[in-house]
Amino acid sequence: GRSKLITGQLVVMSATRSPQISPKAIQMIQTTLFNREISGRKFNNLGGYGFHDNPTYSTHLSATFEKWLFDKVPETVYETAFPVQSLESHDKIFASQWIDPQTVVTGSKDNKLTVWDLSSQAPTSKIIPLPPGSTTPVSENCGIHSIAKNSTKSLLVTGAANPCDLAVFSLPDFKLVATLVGHNDWTFACDFISETQIVSGSRDSHFAIWNLNDQDLDSSQFGTARSHKQPDSVVDAHSTKIRDLKVGRNTNTLATLSADATVKLWDCQTLEMATSIKMDDEKELVCVDYDDMQRLVVVGSLEGTTVYDTRSGEVALALAAYDAQWGVRSVNLRQHILASGGGYGSLGFFDIRKGASEDGFVRLINCDNKEALTVSSGFLDKKSSFYTSYLGNSSEMYAPAIYTMQWDPTGTRLFAAGGPIMLGLKGCYAALF
Numbered sequence: 206g207r208s209k210l211i212t213g214q215l216v217v218m219s220a221t222r223s224p225q226i227s228p229k230a231i232q233m234i235q236t237t238l239f240n241r242e243i244s245g246r247k248f249n250n251l252g253g254y255g256f257h258d259n260p261t262y263s264t265h266l267s268a269t270f271e272k273w274l275f276d277k278v279p280e281t282v283y284e285t286a287f288p289v290q291s292l293e294s295h296d297k298i299f300a301s302q303w304i305d306p307q308t309v310v311t312g313s314k315d316n317k318l319t320v321w322d323l324s325s326q327a328p329t330s331k332i333i334p335l336p337p338g339s340t341t342p343v344s345e346n347c348g349i350h351s352i353a354k355n356s357t358k359s360l361l362v363t364g365a366a367n368p369c370d371l372a373v374f375s376l377p378d379f380k381l382v383a384t385l386v387g388h389n390d391w392t393f394a395c396d397f398i399s400e401t402q403i404v405s406g407s408r409d410s411h412f413a414i415w416n417l418n419d420q421d422l423d424s425s426q427f428g429t430a431r432s433h434k435q436p437d438s439v440v441d442a443h444s445t446k447i448r449d450l451k452v453g454r455n456t457n458t459l460a461t462l463s464a465d466a467t468v469k470l471w472d473c474q475t476l477e478m479a480t481s482i483k484m485d486d487e488k489e490l491v492c493v494d495y496d497d498m499q500r501l502v503v504v505g506s507l508e509g510t511t512v513y514d515t516r517s518g519e520v521a522l523a524l525a526a527y528d529a530q531w532g533v534r535s536v537n538l539r540q541h542i543l544a545s546g547g548g549y550g551s552l553g554f555f556d557i558r559k560g561a562s563e564d565g566f567v568r569l570i571n572c573d574n575k576e577a578l579t580v581s582s583g584f585l586d587k588k589s590s591f592y593t594s595y596l597g598n599s600s601e602m603y604a605p606a607i608y609t610m611q612w613d614p615t616g617t618r619l620f621a622a623g624g625p626i627m628l629g630l631k632g633c634y635a636a637l638f
Contacts, residue, residue, distance in 0.1 A: 381429075388407040438476060490506045512543070531548030542557075580636060581634075584633045
């Protein structure tokens with residue numbers, strides 16, 4: 206198996222060391238910053254503030270201070286879990302996306318697209334109806350595994366009622382724009398290539414591309430019965446299912462992760478493969494993130510988190526899973542902070558600027574300086590036949606898998622969600638950090 210930290214060849218920019226400062230002082234700085242820079246502040250019980258969009262937010266901060274603040278956020282995180290009663294009607298949140306600083310959208314195994322309002326003292330939610338597909342689903346519904354929005358925050362794409370299809374909604378009103386039909390098996394991932402171009406990856410081993418035209422984007426027709434839209438291009442990309450994908454919008458490239466133990470980069474214009482990286486890890490390759498500016502691809506697997514340099518195809522950094530034998534279920538690379546969510550409740554951060562060094566593990570001040578925290582249990586259905594038959598008399602502690610993580614638009618709060626990793630268990634977890 207892996208050592209805790211495996212040496213790599215990650216090339217990083219040097220950074221000056223920030224002065225040591227107490228958690229109380231950091232919280233005071235954050236609060237002062239929020240009060241001053243963000244309009245319409247509201248306090249809530251979710252461990253933070255409900256924000257209104259402020260397009261000039263970044264211009265108010267010096268680049269140095271903004272960078273320093275983001276450096277300090279991971280080490281000062283603390284969990285504020287959603288109330289259990291708000292989660293009881295959901296099963297395993299697989300996907301999430303911030304719409305604005307007060308609104309998160311989630312997709313779950315029970316195929317619910319849920320909009321969460323975080324502006325009040327307790328989160329409130331509403332379910333968005335999904336459009337039916339053109340055919341009968343191939344098998345039982347796998348739920349919603351991916352949600353993406355375009356850069357102008359005018360459109361959102363996610364799974365539809367048929368797990369082979371996708372649904373496009375207008376934002377912020379969630380009116381149906383189009384139903385995308387073209388895969389013949391479950392759709393596991395989707396993203397925007399441009400404002401009106403969408404890519405999806407499926408268990409059928411293909412990725413497909415749709416271009417939304419002027420007729421599709423006629424706002425007077427939003428929300429009405431829309432015809433099913435076929436893809437403009439379909440690429441047979443892998444020898445088996447595509448598990449996840451991400452678009453690098455700066456270089457117009459696409460990264461696809463497959464259970465065939467390869468991650469491939471594609472030119473989004475020519476649809477030609479630019480790079481194919483063969484991975485040593487072959488078990489449970491379930492999540493990917495892609496930073497095309499840093500030329501890094503991050504893959505989560507049963508073994509742990511692996512960072513690949515896309516220029517050489519070599520391993521730049523490899524971290525063993527925090528949850529041994531449960532694997533990594535979500536990864537998020539934002540600037541130099543790599544977040545990993547485990548299959549048994551662990552959440553940790555690594556500073557990739559430190560390279561292959563133990564100093565890269567972010568010590569969590571509110572968790573006795575540990576390298577990772579274990580989240581609370583959230584909702585677990587203990588009345589289900591599976592639970593009573595297999596776990597009802599077990600004394601083993603339960604912790605949910607972290608299937609999705611997303612930083613909010615300010616970069617100061619992390620939404621994390623998931624549920625039980627065991628197939629037969631029903632449950633749900635969500636929190637802000």
